[in-house]
Amino acid sequence: MITTRSTKESSSMSLPVPDRLAYAQDQLLAANDLDTNKLQNGLSDLWARGGDYGDLYFEMTTRDTWALERGKVARASFGISQGVGARAVTGENTAFAYSSDISPKAIDAVTAAARAMQSHGQDAAETGRGVEIKAGGQGLPAYSTLAAAGGLDTVEKVALLRKLDDLARAIDPRITEVNAQLAVEDSTILVGATDGTLAGDIRPQVRISLSVVAEGNARRASGSAGGGGRFTLGEFDTGRLEKLVHKATSVALTNLDAIPSPAGEMTVVLGNGFPGVLLHEAIGHGLEGDFHRKRESVFNGMMGERIAAPGVTVVDDATVPDARGSLNVDDEGVAGQRTVLIEDGRLVGLMQDKISARIMNDKLTGNGRRQSYADLPMTRMTNTFLERGPYDPEEIIASVKSGIYAVEFSGGTVDITSGQFNFSAEQAFLIEDGKVTAPIEGATLIGVGNEALKHMSMIGNDLELGIGFCGKNGQTVPVCVGQPTIRMDQVVVGGAGA
Numbered sequence: 457m458i459t460t461r462s463t464k465e466s467s468s469m470s471l472p473v474p475d476r477l478a479y480a481q482d483q484l485l486a487a488n489d490l491d492t493n494k495l496q497n498g499l500s501d502l503w504a505r506g507g508d509y510g511d512l513y514f515e516m517t518t519r520d521t522w523a524l525e526r527g528k529v530a531r532a533s534f535g536i537s538q539g540v541g542a543r544a545v546t547g548e549n550t551a552f553a554y555s556s557d558i559s560p561k562a563i564d565a566v567t568a569a570a571r572a573m574q575s576h577g578q579d580a581a582e583t584g585r586g587v588e589i590k591a592g593g594q595g596l597p598a599y600s601t602l603a604a605a606g607g608l609d610t611v612e613k614v615a616l617l618r619k620l621d622d623l624a625r626a627i628d629p630r631i632t633e634v635n636a637q638l639a640v641e642d643s644t645i646l647v648g649a650t651d652g653t654l655a656g657d658i659r660p661q662v663r664i665s666l667s668v669v670a671e672g673n674a675r676r677a678s679g680s681a682g683g684g685g686r687f688t689l690g691e692f693d694t695g696r697l698e699k700l701v702h703k704a705t706s707v708a709l710t711n712l713d714a715i716p717s718p719a720g721e722m723t724v725v726l727g728n729g730f731p732g733v734l735l736h737e738a739i740g741h742g743l744e745g746d747f748h749r750k751r752e753s754v755f756n757g758m759m760g761e762r763i764a765a766p767g768v769t770v771v772d773d774a775t776v777p778d779a780r781g782s783l784n785v786d787d788e789g790v791a792g793q794r795t796v797l798i799e800d801g802r803l804v805g806l807m808q809d810k811i812s813a814r815i816m817n818d819k820l821t822g823n824g825r826r827q828s829y830a831d832l833p834m835t836r837m838t839n840t841f842l843e844r845g846p847y848d849p850e851e852i853i854a855s856v857k858s859g860i861y862a863v864e865f866s867g868g869t870v871d872i873t874s875g876q877f878n879f880s881a882e883q884a885f886l887i888e889d890g891k892v893t894a895p896i897e898g899a900t901l902i903g904v905g906n907e908a909l910k911h912m913s914m915i916g917n918d919l920e921l922g923i924g925f926c927g928k929n930g931q932t933v934p935v936c937v938g939q940p941t942i943r944m945d946q947v948v949v950g951g952a953g954a
Contacts, residue, residue, distance in 0.1 A: 476784065480646040480656025484514040484538075488558040495648045498542070501567040503650050507546040507574060509810065511649035512567075513787065514540045514558060515829040520605065520640040524617040526633065539829040542566035544574045545811060554830045604640045604660035608689050613638060616664075616692065623701040624668050630712070631705055633669035638662070640689055647789040651810075655789035661780070661934060662689045663923065666700050670708035677714075679707030679883075684923055685780045685936075707864060707883045710895045717884065717899035717951030723859035724901065724947040725852055725887065730864060730922030732939035735770060736840050737870040738877040738905030741928070743770075743797045743805075744823070744835040745812035747872055754875035754906055755803060763803045764909030767845055770798040772807050774822055774838035780923045781838035781935040788824035788833055795821045797840075798909070809835045827931035837926060841938035845915025849941040852914045854890040860899055860949060861885045861892050868901075875905035900950040908944060916941035 485491055495512060502510030516538040523531040540562055541554040551573035555562040608616070620636040641661040648654050663684035670677050681703035683696060726734065747753040755763065764770075774783045774792030783792035788810050797805050808816070809824030812835055825836035853861060861884060868879030881899040885892045921938035 476658050477646075477654070477656040479658055480514075480644050483644050484516060484558060484646045484656075489560060490558070490563070492648075492654070494560055494563060495654075498563045498567050499648055499650050501564075502542060502544045502570060504571060507544050508814065509543075509545040509650055510570075511543050511647055511653070511788065512540060512563070513543070513826070513829055513833075514538075514646040515643060516558075517641060517643040517828070520613075521637065522613050522617060522639075523635070523637045524614070524621060525635045527618075527621055529614060529617075537828070540566060541826075541829045541831075542570040543832065544570045546574060548811070548815065549574075550811070550832060552832050556830075604642050604662045604687075605689050613640075613689070616689070616697075619694075620664070620666055620697055620701065623697060624666065624705055627701065627705045628670070628709055630670045630672045630709060631668050632671045635667045637665045638689065639684075645787065647785075647787065649789060653789035655785045657784045659783075660686050660688065662687060662692075663780075664692055664697075664700065666704045668704045668708050670705070670712055672709075672712045675712050677708045677711035679704040679709075679711070681707075682923060685778045686782055687778045710883060711897060714895040714897035717860065717881075717896040717949065718886075719949055719951040721946055721948050723856050723887075724944050724949065725856060725859065725861045726939070726942050726944065727861070727863040728849070728916060728918045728939060728941045729920040730924070730937060731862060732841055732922060732937040733865055733924065734868070734877065734879055734901070734908075735842055735939060736837065736924075736926070736935070736937040737868060737879075738875060738903075738908065739770065740772070740797075740837050740840045741870065741872050742875060742905060743803075743807060744837070745806045745808040745816060745818065746835045748806055749812045749815055752873050754873060754904075758803050758906075759806075761803055762801050763906050764798055764801040765912045766801045767915055768798055768801050768909055768912055769796065769843040770840070771796050771843060772821070772823065772837055772840045776839045776921070776936070779839045779921060779936045781840075781933075783822065783825075783838060786822045786824045786833075787826045790820050790822040790824060792822045792838065795823070801909075807835050807837060809833055825933050827933060831931050834929065834931070836928060836933055837935055839921060839936035839938070841919065841921060841936070842915070842940065842942065844917050844919040844940045845942075847914045847916050847941075849916045849918050852916055852941055852943050853887060853892060855914060855943065856887045856890060858889075859887045860896065861887050862899060862901065870905065875907075876903075877905055877908075878902050896951070898951050902948040902950055908947070911945045911947065912942055913945050914943035 539556040553569035643659040665682040667680040742753040773794040807823035824833040826833040862881040864882040866882035870877040
């Protein structure tokens, strides 16, 4: 599941990988009276009863959030969380324990708990949860800076939200409500594993969200937009804020005049950016290795086969500069990388974590991700998108005699096993004789992911990424989705006009 949307933009600097590892060791080991020898001893303890793999994952995260509602600060919070998780893997069974304490005592406790679970054949992956060990400790280590804040203090953060409020209300007097939020997060992670892995990373993350309500013609309509990525809050200059405001207010104001959507099978043009959530949900999850390992994907047994129209290339790329889903290393210590999933219409690759890659005898792709130290890693997407094609967006719209143009989605559902999807358009228009005409409401796209891929007849040259949260097995991680403008034929549309 994905929530939120926006365009990714940034140009922040990052530390070289060796410096990130050294920083992670200093913050997570040295600050807690630990060193690499203690880490190695903990890994040896995990492997004491045998098994295929074991790892220790350390994390410290700071979060700073602010919300402005109706021109007033409604919520503000700051928190620090830290902990360590110990995992032991035998075959397809996983033993997992974690503690919110980082100390020599905690390492002994979580590794002992994981060994005990392992010896009794318990599988934490069945529930996705491990055993929490409360070992006690000496409190949180110091965290001197919030890199993602970019030096902005409390007053400047509130001023940024007030600027969003002012910009939105100045667009049109029909904008009656404005809510704005910002979140700043910095994570430091360190992972050591029995396969020799020792990797660390520093992960800044910023996000700004805007929602508005418009009133007119005895109606109310809402619109939203957001932006962010792995860069500093200070990079949200006036131009970027104005772009967010334009998107949110445009959706709300347009929908005041929307008419009921037609229904039936028709041609649909999908806008660029966040509409890529359809690919993420209907196709991306089905190309995650764990679903293939468990034979739960509609794409099982199709490697090398044509599953999409010619020209369709879909990738998962953790190396996109400063993007929300990008990773220098994943949560298993594997370098983030670009993985081609579908190439010119053919299924050529899967996303993998260490367990699935080992069992399936496939290559590692850097897609092992977890919500926190208290969660098991699993195969997850990073930045997943459809590559650009040769067509100008206006040319695509002009090619449609009759259909709809879905610019933004508000959400949807998908069944991984069957590929059946259902997505609701937040902003959509009729296309009549090659021209975008009346705004419509209530349009829902219905179909099957692997079939929808075969009906992409035109792919635009305007690739854009949108941001979101992806949910899987109760865990949420930051991602990007994206695509250029595309034309899809023979799409079933459910609408108010049915």
